[in-house]
Amino acid sequence: MAKKVKEFERHVVVLGGGAAGIAAALALNDLGFKVSLIEKQSHLLGTIGQLDKQFPNDACGFCQLRSRVEPGVSELCLRRDLGAEGLDIYNLSTLWNVEKLKGERLKLYFNQEPAYIKPRLCVRCRKCEDVCPVEVPDEFNLLGKRKAAYTRYPMAIPPTWVIDGENCTRCGECVKVCPTDCIDLEMQPREISLEADAVVIATGFSLIDPAYLTELGVRFPNVVTSLELERILSDMGPTQGELKRPSDGSEPKKVAFVFCAGSRDRLHPYCSTACCMYGAKEARMLGDKYPDTELTIFYMDRRGYGKPYYSYMEETLPDVRWIPCRPAKVEEDQDNNLIVHYESEDGKFHKEEFDLVTLVVGQEGRADDFANLFELETNEGFVKIEVGSEIGTANPKVFAIGSAGGPKDLPDSITEAQAAAGRIASLLGIPKTRNTPPKSVEPFPKVGVVFDPVGDDDGLDKDAIKTFFAEKGITTAFINYTETGKGLSELENFIKEKELDRLVVAGPAPNKAERLLKERVQELGWHPAQLEYLDFREPVLWGYEDASKFNEAALTLALAHAEKLRLLSFDSAEPVQPFGRALIVGAGAAGLWAARQFADVGVSVTLIEKTEQPGGQARKLSRTLEGFEPAPFLENLIKKVKKSKKIELLTNTTLDRIEGELGKFTAHLKRGEKELIRGAAIILFATGAQEYEPKKDEFGWGLEGVISERDFAGRISKGETDDLKSVVMIQCVGSRNEEHPYCSRVCCRRALANAIALKEANPKVEVTIIARDVMSWGLSELYYLKARELGVNFIRYEKDNPPTVSRRDGKLVVSVFDRLLDATVELSAGSVVLANGIVASTLPILYNDKPVSFDKFGFFAEVNPKFRPTELEVDGMFAAGLAKGPKRLTESLTEASAAVAKALVFLRAEKLAPKYYVARTNTRRCAFCGICIDACPNSARVMDDDLMSARVIEAICQGCGICASACPSQAAHLLTLESDQAFRMIDVMLAQTERGD
Amino acid sequence: MVGIYKKDLNPREATREFFAELFEANLISSALLPARKAGLNQIFPALLSSKDSLEETFPFAPVMPLSTAVQLSKITRFADPEHTVAVLLRPCESRAAVELVKLRQISLDNVLLITRDCPGTVEPETFEEKASDTIPGFSDFTEDQIRPVCRMCEHPTAPVADINIGTFGAEGGIILEAKTDKGEEILKHVALDAELSDTSSREASLKQETEKRTAFMEKNLAELKKEVAGIEGLVKFFAKCIDCHNCRTMCPVCYCNECFFDSATFHFEGPRYEEWTQRRGILAMPRDEILFHLGRMNHIGLSCVACGMCEQACPHDIRVGQLFTLISTTAQKELDIHAGRSLTDPLPLATFREDEFTEMGEEKV
Amino acid sequence: MEKEFDPKIVGFFCNWCTAAAADLAGTSRIQYPANVRPIRVMCSGSVDASYVIKALLEGADGVLIGGCHPNDCHYVNGNYKARRRVALLKSILTTLDLDPDRVWLRWISAAEGVRFAKVVRQMTEEIKEKGPNPMGKSTQT
Structure with a gap:
């Protein structure tokens, strides 16, 4: 069991500030780790910054990574800011050395390239960029130019400008215009060393440079990469979201996508995992925006291998023409149109003209640059992951997540990031949360207004503004550069001198400024809400095209916010004490693994299992494709769980119903005739799934010699298959059809494992795999290649023309239409192996008398498939493993760790503290109608029968205010914007202008 | 059965x-x-x-x-x-x-x-x-x-x-x-x-x-619609309103303990009245009566059963029940929500359907 | 000469998306007419219909509610709830001939500075065409 630790005492270094790195950093920060997030580039976000929307829901939702909104934590879009206490960001930094310290700690040495701009002093005025004469290709928007003084993208993280030292001519123009003298063109690289208790490698991938794909026409202007197309379709991209082809700016009417450009070839023999889905997403985005455009996709396999992925492709791309081949050649005609040469499956050659060709390019590993520093091996350029894990490396304190460890898609990367936080928590222990004492805000304040125009006050008539506010009894001041710290003491003096207890600050867009100011006023004993930050510079001084309106806006907006503050007052609520226990339903691999990790950090667990023994589906698994042996792992895990004093394992026990709320759930269990009751702060569902049972005669099911893939694997390992002369495997049995429209994710890999094992044992055995698309994504593609090398025969079939299996003259015969031969062939087989899919087996679960909702496939539904992969609709409820959808054993374990990380945020709280970003209920006004309960997206509201009123669980409430606008009597109300404040603001906004000032 | x-x-x-x-x-x-x-x-x-x-x-x-x-x-x-x-x-x-x-x-x-x-x-x-x-x-x-x-x-x-x-x-x-x-x-x-x-x-x-x-409804409501058209029509329609809120008191689906429009939000500070008067030159009293009626339409428009209790309770015989019938039947038809139809229908203003009004918000610019 | 009509538009912008888009436009120097007075709200789903009506009666020539695109909502589905409420409000305004086209609901994501500027411009222009909102002119409201 871990030692007691203090908040931000343990330090984790996260390498790489892309989506996975950010997710890991936030998850770790939520658990009380000090986190240093290291980024090589000038600004964070990596590839996700360039993708406005991501599959599988064609949206962003990146902000949902944040599990809490409260003062001190930036409550902004994560594309703009991730500020929080205990989270440090280092940009432009490259790792060059790693030293082993005592106790498995590591010391990491970084070289930080000079930004030539002192970040603390930069006020983001952009003047340096405006005067910079240098123009170089824009790495972010890809098809445009940027200056040498720049941010990678607007509103960047960190928010400060940098100068690209390589391209800078040192002309010094920027130095002249900088208002805060923050530019130092002589700045030298800085050495940073950080001692880490654990390291998360999230270095992501480089996009494969398609330059070598000359046959695909990379040199032609109208052949673009998928990322270029992404930027073309982006609102803030080079064409402001309009589809224009690079050669002439015309709108293409016929667009081809070439999948696997640079993947699954000689240089990159693996599959890049994400491209099928993001290529499909781009096709869909394009199709939605330009419905008349004709879309064609050239592909090798449709690898929509996740729960919703395949159906996404089928349902959302009805009008796309899918052609299963890689084009042989792309040529250009005199009008820059592209002629694509390809061979269709029947062997015929075609030439077809397109207006635009998109090469859907894949991922290239970066680990060869640094893996040796950690004494880690690499695999095809990616960090080598330990067998039996998705994120573990040879060093137990170093985890590789996302594409650092192999080509990954976004949802898996985020799961892995959160899993790393869970694994690190169980290795290092986690602190209890600090309790901030409740604080109330008294009415009848004295309000002041500070304008911080950051030197940019040309359009403001200071005297007029001062007079205007003086008439209203409001003191004003103009203080520059508060966000650099320069103006802070002046601001503090202003507050003290004028004896203010509320302050509006109108300044630059709030990413660092707002947080800094709120921290400062808290030091003065204020509640952060007593300072209202008015986002003024960007949307007004820079956004308004009419400078004569600046003054009017200053008066109106500042007065509206001052009035809002004048009406502010609230009492703080009492904190809630949660139960210190987790309930895990299902003692399969995921449940056991989660239980163990909870126990590692000292959390008590009740783990229930409906069958006689723990282990679940994993008990039936044989050696995996990568060589992982589940049996000993599971045995060891069960032993540890049984031994743990923290874990109460109840077999033959089922969950009857659940009542209560996050922190205070009550679970009614049934053990035989006996009813047991357990209180739990959180509940994790790891209830597993089932193997699909084919219907009688489906692919010959029921005939002698027809066997399921899993059982067949068992027979191989027992050596019972050595006599077989021929084996036919049929994929997608009970998957990707009307009944189960998803891919079961594990079966193709298992077929490859079986085929390779057969061939290795007996090279003479004939093995044929009949598949629709071989789902060997990522590095497992290498096993597909290996199987081919070993002589395994692959035949593709389509859903509407499946193979049939019969028994003739004592032999099994499989007939299948071979598209290459354009004829039906018959294969005789000693064994026919069916890749039976995975189907949901979740039983209805009653929560507060209402059933917990499942997705359309019958699995547990996550709140957000990308950014909250283990969280369910009801806060405090989580799901992991097969219960959430088909997945491999190691993926189930990863998901369990991710759920543990998210759950520990609540379990480490001694008290669930009251917050400011919350809704409340006025008990006297509440009619107990429940409209707010239905309206709340976070299940933060409950009906309290004792109070006869709805009640807010402040620990869950995110302060969105949807309840307040649903409640007709405003019994539900929002602290951050009460209706009297809103009314007054509207009033002020509309009052001022008529005076003409 | x-x-x-x-x-x-x-x-x-x-x-x-x-x-x-x-x-x-x-x-x-x-x-x-x-x-x-x-x-x-x-x-x-x-x-x-x-x-x-x-x-x-x-x-x-x-x-x-x-x-x-x-x-x-x-x-x-x-x-x-x-x-x-x-x-x-x-x-x-x-x-x-x-x-x-x-x-x-x-x-x-x-x-x-x-x-x-x-x-x-x-x-x-x-x-x-x-x-x-x-x-x-x-x-x-x-x-x-x-x-x-x-x-x-x-x-x-x-x-x-x-x-x-x-x-x-x-x-x-x-x-x-x-x-x-x-x-x-x-x-x-x-x-x-x-x-x-x-x-x-x-x-x-x-x-x-x-x-x-x-048939009667269509004829009657068409006439009413003409009569109340525009803000002038609406003000005229409610000209006799004394802001007594009897309509809301008698409304069976106005179930609030205390109406929002009677709450402290509407207890304005004295200087506000001065300010409004200065701005407009003339301030009709009582204030916010049109806001009250429009607000109430939003609160109960999807639950209104057109019983007309409001109208029966109006001391000045304002045809408020007929007006609510007009807006609620229209809105319920347009939003495919039917007050009183079923005990299992969800609460309209707390819920949504992903596939409704899908063009709304997405309008191209 | 009569002063050109300069519409007043009250904006309710969601903190996560549309307010961010306004900053993004500003910081990218994508300019737009100075006619929107923004109120930052946590979610478009928190905009009470009475706020919108209040603004219209108080003299706003238009009200612009900006939220996240579907599936983008920080609060999972607040934007869907906003959409239904605005649909109801617009239905009522239509029935009463109170010009529903003065109330706009637009999804503008944090990455859409250009769209933000375009929406503000388009709305300002359309409201200019319409002229001042008669609801605010009435002395009886």
Whole structure:
């Protein structure tokens, strides 16, 4: 069991500030780790910054990574800011050395390239960029130019400008215009060393440079990469979201996508995992925006291998023409149109003209640059992951997540990031949360207004503004550069001198400024809400095209916010004490693994299992494709769980119903005739799934010699298959059809494992795999290649023309239409192996008398498939493993760790503290109608029968205010914007202008 | 498990007898029925503990001084009655009750919900004028005397009930129709003259009635719509409004403990009035009355059952009920939400459907 | 000469998306007419219909509610709820001939500075065409 630790005492270094790195950093920060997030580039976000929307829901939702909104934590879009206490960001930094310290700690040495701009002093005025004469290709928007003084993208993280030292001519123009003298063109690289208790490698991938794909026409202007197309379709991209082809700016009417450009070839023999889905997403985005455009996709396999992925492709791309081949050649005609040469499956050659060709390019590993520093091996350029894990490396304190460890898609990367936080928590222990004492805000304040125009006050008539506010009894001041710290003491003096207890600050867009100011006023004993930050510079001084309106806006907006503050007052609520226990339903691999990790950090667990023994589906698994042996792992895990004093394992026990709320759930269990009751702060569902049972005669099911893939694997390992002369495997049995429209994710890999094992044992055995698309994504593609090398025969079939299996003259015969031969062939087989899919087996679960909702496939539904992969609709409820959808054993374990990380945020709280970003209920006004309960997206509201009123669980409430606008009597109300404040603001906004000032 | 039965007595007697049977068979311990108030010529809902007082009840008196749904809420809201209460509601009252059930203001756990067909009601004053020793019936009034909201009501029969007492197509008797298992079970204990196998004449009669009302509604609302058009029309329409909020007090689906528009948000500081006056030159008092009406339309537009209690309560005879009928029928049609239709419909303003109004918000620029 | 009509538009911008888009436009020097007075709200789903009506009656020539695109909502589905409420409000305004086209609901994500500027421009221009909102002119409201 871990030692007691203090908040931000343990330090984790996260390498790489892309989506996975950010997710890991936030998850770790939520658990009380000090986190240093290291980024090589000038600004964070990596590839996700360039993708406005991501599959599988064609949206962003990146902000949902944040599990809490409260003062001190930036409550902004994560594309703009991730500020929080205990989270440090280092940009432009490259790792060059790693030293082993005592106790498995590591010391990491970084070289930080000079930004030539002192970040603390930069006020983001952009003047340096405006005067910079240098123009170089824009790495972010890809098809445009940027200056040498720049941010990678607007509103960047960190928010400060940098100068690209390589391209800078040192002309010094920027130095002249900088208002805060923050530019130092002589700045030298800085050495940073950080001692880490654990390291998360999230270095992501480089996009494969398609330059070598000359046959695909990379040199032609109208052949673009998928990322270029992404930027073309982006609102803030080079064409402001309009589809224009690079050669002439015309709108293409016929667009081809070439999948696997640079993947699954000689240089990159693996599959890049994400491209099928993001290529499909781009096709869909394009199709939605330009419905008349004709879309064609050239592909090798449709690898929509996740729960919703395949159906996404089928349902959302009805009008796309899918052609299963890689084009042989792309040529250009005199009008820059592209002629694509390809061979269709029947062997015929075609030439077809397109207006635009998109090469859907894949991922290239970066680990060869640094893996040796950690004494880690690499695999095809990616960090080598330990067998039996998705994120573990040879060093137990170093985890590789996302594409650092192999080509990954976004949802898996985020799961892995959160899993790393869970694994690190169980290795290092986690602190209890600090309790901030409740604080109330008294009415009848004295309000002041500070304008911080950051030197940019040309359009403001200071005297007029001062007079205007003086008439209203409001003191004003103009203080520059508060966000650099320069103006802070002046601001503090202003507050003290004028004896203010509320302050509006109108300044630059709030990413660092707002947080800094709120921290400062808290030091003065204020509640952060007593300072209202008015986002003024960007949307007004820079956004308004009419400078004569600046003054009017200053008066109106500042007065509206001052009035809002004048009406502010609230009492703080009492904190809630949660139960210190987790309930895990299902003692399969995921449940056991989660239980163990909870126990590692000292959390008590009740783990229930409906069958006689723990282990679940994993008990039936044989050696995996990568060589992982589940049996000993599971045995060891069960032993540890049984031994743990923290874990109460109840077999033959089922969950009857659940009542209560996050922190205070009550679970009614049934053990035989006996009813047991357990209180739990959180509940994790790891209830597993089932193997699909084919219907009688489906692919010959029921005939002698027809066997399921899993059982067949068992027979191989027992050596019972050595006599077989021929084996036919049929994929997608009970998957990707009307009944189960998803891919079961594990079966193709298992077929490859079986085929390779057969061939290795007996090279003479004939093995044929009949598949629709071989789902060997990522590095497992290498096993597909290996199987081919070993002589395994692959035949593709389509859903509407499946193979049939019969028994003739004592032999099994499989007939299948071979598209290459354009004829039906018959294969005789000693064994026919069916890749039976995975189907949901979740039983209805009653929560507060209402059933917990499942997705359309019958699995547990996550709140957000990308950014909250283990969280369910009801806060405090989580799901992991097969219960959430088909997945491999190691993926189930990863998901369990991710759920543990998210759950520990609540379990480490001694008290669930009251917050400011919350809704409340006025008990006297509440009619107990429940409209707010239905309206709340976070299940933060409950009906309290004792109070006869709805009640807010402040620990869950995110302060969105949807309840307040649903409640007709405003019994539900929002602290951050009460209706009297809103009314007054509207009033002020509309009052001022008529005076003409 | 829905049966239709007919009782051959006049509706008033048949209904009294039906309730008497419920009492006799110990199926209910009390009943909430329209009854003569203190021997006067007014009919209000009253709770009866036995069949003895049934003589005082007038189930079909064509007057509705208030919505019984609100009274049912009082009986069941804080705790379910220990024994079964039977309640007799008009279609609009039943629909209001359905809304209030969804809003947890009524619990039907120990309630036997009995509804009756409704040809329409008159204002209490009109009713009182006509009444003497005998309580008048629907046919004692001319069509013009029937409240316009009733003449526009497209629900001559209630969509939700355990048992409905039908009069349309009943040839002077009543048709008892069980609409739930509970109702079916109850009807087993009631003496019925015949089982009705052919319901076509009832259906035809209901259809004819509904069509008549729809036609009137379309005509009436079209005129009203013209009259209230634009802010000037609306101000003129509410010109006599004294901001008394009687309309909201009597509204069965305005269930709030305290109306938002009576809350502290509207207790403005003195200087505000000065400020507004300075700005506008003239400030009409009381303030925010149009906001109140428009706000209320947003609050209850999707739950409004067009019972017209608001209009009946208005001291200045503003046709507020007809206006609410206009906006709520339109809005409910457009949003595909139907007040009072079903106990299992979700609360409209707390929920959504992903596939509705999909173009909204996405408009290209 | 009569002063050119300069519309007043009250904006309710969601903190996560549309308010961020306004900053993004500003910081990228994508300019737009100075006619919107923004109120930052946590979610478009928190905008009470009475706020919108209040603004219209108080003299706003238009009200712009900005939220996240479907599936983008920080609060999972607040934007869907906003959409239904605005649909109801617009239905009522239409019935009463109170010009529903003065109330705009637009999804503008944090990455859509250009769209933000375009929406503000388009709305300002359309409201200019319409002229001042008669609802605010009435002395009786």
